[in-house]
Amino acid sequence: MHEYSIVSALIGQVEAEAARRHASRVHRLRVQIGELAGVELELLRTAYMTFRERTICEVAELDVELVEARWICPGCGCALARGSLLQCSECERPARLVQGDEIVLERIEMEVDDHV
């Protein structure tokens, strides 16, 4: 259940950004979660609904973009098929993960005072 600690860090990050820009409310968050990040999306959403209460995210929607894992060979650059051995069939080098382990806050839509 580390999703709770991830959400707690996420809300802390949003609060810091909002304070820096003197935002009064946050409307929407967009996060990227990689397929191999070790984060269960439903648990993340549940944790978010619990933790957002009485924070600046209280009414903010959470958009989650799932990023598919992609492995390539660092030697010849070819992509490896899903579910295959993580080694290039041509040059036998260990594959490198180029996407799919993200736990990233991408964007915050926040309401800012015109006069600040």
Add this chain to the structure above:
Amino acid sequence: MCDTCGCGDPNVVPVEVHARILSDNDRTAGHNREHFEEAGVLAINLMGSPGSGKTAVLEATARAAGGRLRLRAVSGDLATERDADRLNAAGVEAVAITTGSACHLDAALVHRALHGLDVRGTDLLFIENVGNLVCPAVYDLGQTANVVALSITEGEDKPLKYPVMFRKADLVLLTKVDLSPHLNVNLAALEHNLARVMPDPRFIRVSAQTGAGVEAWLDWLEARQPVRSGAEAAQPRH
């Protein structure tokens, strides 16, 4: 207020952040890593299921190292200090991290524990994580390498079920191999499954009971020890 028509809609602006959510943890992990590098210590994040034999492997490691290496450990558990007590009894100076309900160690917990353990003059520091095949893989602690203990009693398909943990592993210790004659487990199939989730699959078959494989494990550790430059005498930084 909306600039276009003055309708009273709030002024909502998109702010691009593109930051890792666990960036605070990453910073603390970086601080721990500096600590370890200054002290010239090899720090191993030892992960695995509850009951996979993490503590038993460390006890066997201490027996085999027989005073040749200075071993220390921080040991995480939800409750009790039993693992740390076992390690101290085996000659590994250890402090416990009791996490309460947290299912993993994070860099700040390790940093606090390091205040109770002098890592100067240590050859190998083991960070024995909370028994769990999921959550610990997500948190950088500042370790030099990740090692996963996987007992052969857990079945051949564990790597495929928990790919995140095994992808992060630099080495897998296949533990309790002395039980192999009593089990219907195909070790070759288990190793093949590791190769489907680990880009550079490395594993050692070990038995804490018989000591089999422990020398190979010590060789793996010693090959990764940092070259000391005298900096290990430096005062710890905080």
